[in-house]
Amino acid sequence: MKRLFGMTGEEASALAAATAAHLDIVVEALVVAIVIGVPLGILATRSKAAERVVLGLANVFQTIPSLALLGFLLIVFHGQIGKPPARAALVIYALLPIIKNTILGLRSIDRGVTEAAVGMGMTAWQRLMIVELPLAVPIVLGGVRVATVSAVGMATIAAAIGAKGLGSYIFRGVSLSDVRMILLGSIPAALLALACDAALGEVERALDPKQPKHSRIRGSLASIAVCILLGFAAWGWWNDLPQRGGRATIVIGSKDGSEMIVLGHMLADLVEAHTPLKVDRQKFNLGGTLVCYNALKRGGLDVYVEYTGTALTTILKEPPQNDPKAVLERVREGCARDGIDCLDPFGFENTFALLMRREQVEQLGIRKISDLRAHVATIRGGFGPEFMNRPDGFPGLVQAYGLHFEQSPREMDRNLLYQAIAQKSIDLGAGDSTDGRIAVFDLVQLEDDRRYFPPYEAVPLVSAATLRRHPTLRAALNRLAGKIDAATMRRLNHEVDGKHRDPAAVAREFLRDHTLLNVKTTP
């Protein structure tokens, strides 16, 4: 327990800043949603057709799964990551409750009040401003409250596209299977939701003319709470403003997963040690290849690490190839067209690896995948669902090597495979070639002698414009070229995944051990 909540001062202030950034994006989104939603709600009460259109659209928006919406918004925002698309997503989700409650609030106004207002000679505008909106405010605020609470939750997902906030703790915690980090993100988020709910609930009650008034103390406490929350949000907003002066900063991002985070820290450390640049590490652990690549294209990121095979198939949308050199060349050409430089590979591949127990491999004399053909009668396979179904997974493997296993393989969770092989539940599985558990369970990767699996070499992608602006950057980033083999990467991953060590510390330790940070020892 002590490890859960014992925080260093630095950690605590980082958490406070993340909470403020979180609240800031929620407040900004709600302000926009109110500015858009209330007029739309008013419009909907003026005509049946408008109501159908407005409510229909708001309902449709509400049903879009959040990740799909974020993905869609990345396209709309041309790959820009961070606050703008995340805020837009929150606005879209906040619209429905606000529009609905505006309509409800306007509709629930007593018929007599409306008739009196018309009869005494109010113009439509006066009716709206003097009578209808003030009377609808408590109900509209109810909608704002619902929207706020769900936006606090939703804003955690925004970390997937690089928005600051508590979500980055949760995502990183999930990637690193670090319970403490997940709690560090989710407990403040839950408290924030409760605080917003309670504070807005009090304001709502205070504004309702029909509710009995509470004691003054309670009212002032609520106003103080609202002010504190808004002040906190303002602090988050201030922190997010682009810093003027000081050292020039570049943004290094990373895809999700501990391997990517460790590599991101390594590149960042190298840049800070060998160039005058400062590195922004806030955009680590982004959700997906295209998020990172489009951000790089747009200038939201300056550097991130990609696998060549993924770049070829996912980014360039070309069929897989087997020759690592050819793939790297194709990726270099393709990226260059987007103004992106593909630097030199680090020296390891993270590809599918067919894994077996060391003792069984030695006993049967198996070294290569083609050696399996002699044992198709006895070997029991087990694969993750993705591998089982991808054409470049199991079906292709069977064809390429002519492996017709007599027992059809078991489909199981990819994360359980390593242990299942070690415990002899299965004999053969497909894992990630750099997964730390290969070493932990003493498994052996069979050689892909026919180069069936496309090469997935890890390589830094850098914005060409950034390289031109900072001539020392290329050399700093290329210091890692050829320095990390698969076994090393496995060990580093295990430090993070297995031993729950801080990825930044693991990265720094590696660089120190290889004297890569030392300015005098040029490689």
Add this chain to the structure above:
Amino acid sequence: MFVFVPEGQRAIGNHNRVHSSTPTDEARNRKILTIPFLSRGPFAIAMSNDSAAGPSAVAWRGVRKAYANGHEALRGVSLEVARGELVALLGTSGSGKTTLLKTVNRLIEPTSGEVIVLGKATRDWDPIALRRSIGYVIQDVGLMPHMTILDNVALVCRLRGVERRARQARARECLALVGLEPSRFESLAPHQLSGGQRQRVGVARALAPEPALVLMDEPFGALDPITRRELQEEFDALRRRIETTVILVTHDIREAARLADRVALLDRGNLVQCGTFDELRDHPASDFVRAFLQETTALGSSDPEDRS
């Protein structure tokens, strides 16, 4: 048509009198319900000064109202209401009395025929200006729940751009006029008042801008018999003093008899008979009039007040 105008109420035509003293201090020093109405004071509504417009406050001329579904709410009604007169529009529900009333402040537009209000056809009036010139009291009262009693009464003056201090003074005056002591009631919220008190505020609100004409749609219909009786009596005294024209919609023949100078009886969109209550009772124009008065009187004998 014979227009009955009670003696002494024609004085309302004299509307060019300029009021010079401040209403506030005067009002404060007087007892409730004895304040003279500051007719044609600073809040008075600009009425048509054209004497050629004739003496009538409202004149309906062949007013028809037909709806798209073929229902005919009004089938050619002609009626004149003289300045200073109180005319009750009487009839069963569905007789068209409320529809007729709402053609006056253009809440309903007639299909054909015309309505002359304060010397000008309603279609020539800007509806907003027209409504601000007419007091409107409805059964639901319709007080603004988010405003104090004082702000409610001052609301029409606010719409007309009367400066804050002046309109609040006027609102206090009107509260006193309807028997609500301003110091006790002005800062309360509508939901803190009884039904009868709320309707008093409704009347005060209608009177605040010193309208030349007040429309009342079943104003006392939702009140208990005792309160209703009380308000009817007070209103009767009040309106005689302030010399304003009133058109009152009611289905209660006793209310009509008690308050109205003339009664206009409607049936299925037609004006059946118009005259003083005594005329209708003693010389009914048709069997329907006879039956209507008899039935109501019979009902009234067993349950004299509660007819709502």
